[in-house]
Amino acid sequence: MTTALSGRDVAQRLSDQFPNMVNLCDGSCLWVKPEAVAEVAKFLRDTPGLDFDYLASLTAVDFWDHFDVVYHLASLQRNHTLVLRCQLPGRQNLALPSVVDVWRGADLQEREAYDMFGIQFTGHPNMKRLLTWEGFPGHPLRKDWL
Amino acid sequence: MDWLRWIIFVVIILAFALSFVMAFILLERRIVGKFQLRPGPNRVGPMGMLQPVADAVKILLKEDITPAKGDRWVHRLAPIVAFAPALLVFAVVPFQGKGPGLGFSLDQPAALADLNVGVLYIVAVSSISVIGMIMAGWASNNKYSLLGAMRAIAQMVSYEVPLVLSIVGIVIASGSLSLNSIVEAQSIPFILLQPLGFLIYFLGATAEINRAPFDLLEAESEIVASYHTEYSGMRFAMFFLGEYAYALGVSAIVSVLFLGGYKFPFGLLPQSFIWFLAKIFLVFFLMLWVRSTLPRVRIDQMMAFAWKFLLPLSLVNLLLVAAEGVSTIGFGWAAVGINVILAIAFVVIWANRFYRVKGVTVG
Amino acid sequence: MALRTEPIVVNMGPQHPATHGVFRMRVTLDGEVITDLEPVMGYLHRGVEKLAEARTYTQFIPLTDRMDYLSSMSNNLAYVLAVEKLAGVEAPPRAQYLRVIMAEMMRISNHLMAVGTFLDDMGAFHTPLLYMFREREKLLDLFEMVCGQRLTYNYMRIGGLSHDIPPEFLPALKKFVRDMPGFVDEYDQLIRENEIVLARTRGVGVLPRALAINASASGPVLRGSGVKWDLRKTDPYLVYDKLEFDVPTGAVGDIYDRYRVRIEEMRQSVRILEQAIERLPPGEVRSDVPHLVHPPRGEVYGHIEAPKGELGFYLVSDTGIAPYRCHIRPPSLINLTALRDMVLGMKIADAIITLGSIDIVLGEVDR
Amino acid sequence: MGLAISFWLLAAAAVGSALAVVLLRNVFRAALLLISCFFAIAGLFVTLGADFLAMVQVLVYVGAIAVLLLLAIMLTREAATGSPFSRWRIGGAIASVALLAAMIAVFRATPWKVADQSVVLKPTTAELGARLLTPESGFVLPFEIASVLLLAAVLGAIVLVKEK
Incomplete structure (x- = not known):
């Protein structure tokens, strides 16, 4: 049975390595600052005991005043999961580091998130639109795109 | 009346080739249908017999498209170059031999021209068609076509060698290059006398006419329709008919070279063109069987098969036949026994070795 | 003297006989050898996630059918399970067993199609495909019996199923379950020891274990690479923890392993079906859930082991009647991540069968 | 009579296609015409009663050499737009003329035997x-x-x- 790790526990383990990088945590989620996401991801993957070797899903949500980028992580060795989130305030010039180097599985998913929400993932080797064509007007999954 | 004879035979050959090609197309679709648990085309005419006619009418009414950036003249010429040699092959195929046959007797072999270099003629003529494919592949200005043309060259150049070497075995055993003499020499069908040669020729010829499992030229899952991707209407039909005409040609040649042509096995019944036609159908059925069973090989595997499997075996076969020819064994039943056993042994040993060399473990 | 050749860029697709739909592979070739490959998709993009935001939770069920249209039931199931998790409702036991039955039938049907078209890509000229269609046809008849549809079922509901199975369904399913192992053996005989199949698939399109995990592969692709990871075992949903079955895995991660995993999974699915039929309890098939579900504020990520891999639904609720955000984790799309690594340096024919062995459906890749 | 007509037709075809091979700018077409030249020469062999030679001509020159030539052309870039060696034109012309002169001299110097009866096939x-x-x-x-x-x-x- 998969156990969902609580954000608080993981936040404690993160606090030594990444002081002031965790915005918020609760029983289910862990919010980290956008600029730290790649390092945190690497830490989560490589730390024994956490071993989050599998990025199940990566997506974004538009909350009007901010965007959340949501990472659903899993560990195939320990069979536990964690929800990692990043809050990007504002609606323009959204960018955060790419986690492709940590999990290759983020490749197409980050491109999709860029396509649908206009969030730039810096460091992604091929940051192009995935499903719509080049020159498509706007980013369709934003709440203001009708 | 030499001229009359020529005209009659040209008409016979055209009628034979075209009607058989039509029949083959229908047969292929029906028989493969049976292999695949479905009826196949059965709506047009009795048992779907008019299906090829309907297809022909449909395809002739289609627009003839030439790619805008292609080489227009080469594009137009290519189907003709690819199709014509298929018919030329039949010029030397003997339908019935001299002397009494089933029902009637002939005073000379029933062939358009009983060439003294008949076997060589067939090999030479059938190597022309690849030029048509290359022309089509080049002139279409399409990458799939170009890839197909390159595959055609690789395939032709490699399979020609074992093919010809396996024919040389026949020529040694029969002592002639004329197809009629080869048939006459087969008191024991050469398939028994040279089983290895038959295997090599059949596989090589299957590859030469691009039939499964060597149908890399028309590997629709890889390169769409390869050299005839850009063809439509009449010109596509010529490629299509050409393919089946070659299948017919290979069936006929295999029948002549290895199955005793118009002779009934072991002379139990008088000779007749009927046996010849029956053998053609038999060989064609064998091709269909292979096609509906086996997946396609990859291009490098196909090349390796030609050079590492067929070529050594064809040399072995040649050596074997030549040794029997000069020794006291001769080409009788003793040779049949030896050759069948050796053929099985060689194929098994070499097949195992072939796969070990390629690093493929089975299990 | 080194031989130099001109590289060719070939756009395989969007209209190509072997890309399983409107999918494009931009392949750079040196002769026949692949030096680069880029998958291009989106030709079938319909904005399903956006549509979800304008529909009630129940109204979205038919749209899930149209994602992976070869395993619609599994899509239904993944979605309704996610919504049920979000709304905190549960389906009655009979519905749970029936859902398992539907999901496993769907898995068999999908794998038949996947293996069949994969062999077709290999140039087997439709014979294996049509053999497999024979059994898929029987499955589609069964589905038709249940919900009147053969492709897009729309059978699952939030809190259960749309209606109970008809009386003639179970005998027909029992007969199918009895016959199916024999047919699986038949496919196996057709192909398993074939020299050409072995030569084409052994050591080709290898996805190493580490890369498979890192590239978020799932389903038969992940298991073919030797990772024993099946959500039915590791994160059981419905009643899978009460049923006995094995998780087949490959050793090398090549095409042959993926193919073997699919064949074995069919056998295991038959096993599950046998047990599920035996234990199918009587009772209701739908718990009392209103048509307009108002889940509490929150979010949920529900995932199931769909035939093609981990199918996840990430739903965000703002207490409205429609999801605020609905993200779908499509296994077909994410399994394509490693396609380039799998085919680099291989022949063009290998790229085709590697794609075939990943088993994608473009309705799901593009959504 | 028939032999003479076919000889002249084949000779004209051979010379015509050989000229086209040299003069055409499209290399692929030039190669195709080279093939037709080979065929014409095979035909000439037939008129001389050399059946074996004719078949070998087709088999070797058309079936193997020309096909490999076409393969080489297909691997070449810009084959349709012309031959890249045109700046050697003058040197080529001189070399060809010299070769032609040498061959004519040899032909004239050779004591050809003339068959005293018509060709028997x-x-x-x-x-x-x-x-x-x-x-x-x-x-x-x-x-x-x-x-x-x-x-x-x-x-x-x-x-x-x-x-x-």
Whole structure:
């Protein structure tokens, strides 16, 4: 049975390595600052005991005043999961580091998130639109795109 | 009346080739249908017999498209170059031999021209068609076509060698290059006398006419329709008919070279063109069987098969036949026994070795 | 003297006989050898996630059918399970067993199609495909019996199923379950020891274990690479923890392993079906859930082991009647991540069968 | 009479296509015309009663050499737009004229034997084989040397490709 790790526990383990990088945590989620996401991801993957070797899903949500980028992580060795989130305030010039180097599985998913929400993932080797064509007007999954 | 004879035979050959090609197309679709648990085309005419006619009418009414950036003249010429040699092959195929046959007797072999270099003629003529494919592949200005043309060259150049070497075995055993003499020499069908040669020729010829499992030229899952991707209407039909005409040609040649042509096995019944036609159908059925069973090989595997499997075996076969020819064994039943056993042994040993060399473990 | 050749860029697709739909592979070739490959998709993009935001939770069920249209039931199931998790409702036991039955039938049907078209890509000229269609046809008849549809079922509901199975369904399913192992053996005989199949698939399109995990592969692709990871075992949903079955895995991660995993999974699915039929309890098939579900504020990520891999639904609720955000984790799309690594340096024919062995459906890749 | 007509037709075809090979700017078409030239020459062999030679001409020149030539052209870039060697035009012309002069001189100097009867079509294959390989004619050694040479060429080709 998969156990969902609580954000608080993981936040404690993160606090030594990444002081002031965790915005918020609760029983289910862990919010980290956008600029730290790649390092945190690497830490989560490589730390024994956490071993989050599998990025199940990566997506974004538009909350009007901010965007959340949501990472659903899993560990195939320990069979536990964690929800990692990043809050990007504002609606323009959204960018955060790419986690492709940590999990290759983020490749197409980050491109999709860029396509649908206009969030730039810096460091992604091929940051192009995935499903719509080049020159498509706007980013369709934003709440203001009708 | 030499001229009359020529005209009659040209008409016979055209009628034979075209009607058989039509029949083959229908047969292929029906028989493969049976292999695949479905009826196949059965709506047009009795048992779907008019299906090829309907297809022909449909395809002739289609627009003839030439790619805008292609080489227009080469594009137009290519189907003709690819199709014509298929018919030329039949010029030397003997339908019935001299002397009494089933029902009637002939005073000379029933062939358009009983060439003294008949076997060589067939090999030479059938190597022309690849030029048509290359022309089509080049002139279409399409990458799939170009890839197909390159595959055609690789395939032709490699399979020609074992093919010809396996024919040389026949020529040694029969002592002639004329197809009629080869048939006459087969008191024991050469398939028994040279089983290895038959295997090599059949596989090589299957590859030469691009039939499964060597149908890399028309590997629709890889390169769409390869050299005839850009063809439509009449010109596509010529490629299509050409393919089946070659299948017919290979069936006929295999029948002549290895199955005793118009002779009934072991002379139990008088000779007749009927046996010849029956053998053609038999060989064609064998091709269909292979096609509906086996997946396609990859291009490098196909090349390796030609050079590492067929070529050594064809040399072995040649050596074997030549040794029997000069020794006291001769080409009788003793040779049949030896050759069948050796053929099985060689194929098994070499097949195992072939796969070990390629690093493929089975299990 | 080194031989130099001109590289060719070939756009395989969007209209190509072997890309399983409107999918494009931009392949750079040196002769026949692949030096680069880029998958291009989106030709079938319909904005399903956006549509979800304008529909009630129940109204979205038919749209899930149209994602992976070869395993619609599994899509239904993944979605309704996610919504049920979000709304905190549960389906009655009979519905749970029936859902398992539907999901496993769907898995068999999908794998038949996947293996069949994969062999077709290999140039087997439709014979294996049509053999497999024979059994898929029987499955589609069964589905038709249940919900009147053969492709897009729309059978699952939030809190259960749309209606109970008809009386003639179970005998027909029992007969199918009895016959199916024999047919699986038949496919196996057709192909398993074939020299050409072995030569084409052994050591080709290898996805190493580490890369498979890192590239978020799932389903038969992940298991073919030797990772024993099946959500039915590791994160059981419905009643899978009460049923006995094995998780087949490959050793090398090549095409042959993926193919073997699919064949074995069919056998295991038959096993599950046998047990599920035996234990199918009587009772209701739908718990009392209103048509307009108002889940509490929150979010949920529900995932199931769909035939093609981990199918996840990430739903965000703002207490409205429609999801605020609905993200779908499509296994077909994410399994394509490693396609380039799998085919680099291989022949063009290998790229085709590697794609075939990943088993994608473009309705799901593009959504 | 018939032989004469076919000879002149074939000769015209051979010369015409040979000229086109040299003059055409499209290399692929030039190669195709080279093939037609080979065919015309095979036809000439037939009119001379050399059936075996004609078939070998088609088999070797059309079936193998021309096909490999076409392969080389297909691997070349911009083959349709013209030959890149045009700046050697003058040198080429001089070399060709010199070669032509030499050949004409040789032809004129050779004491050609004229057949005293019309050509009889009879099989030449056995005769050719006997001439090549019986000890009396003495071509066994050259024949074997040629095969050793070909083997060396094949091995050399393999070595060249392996280097890559």
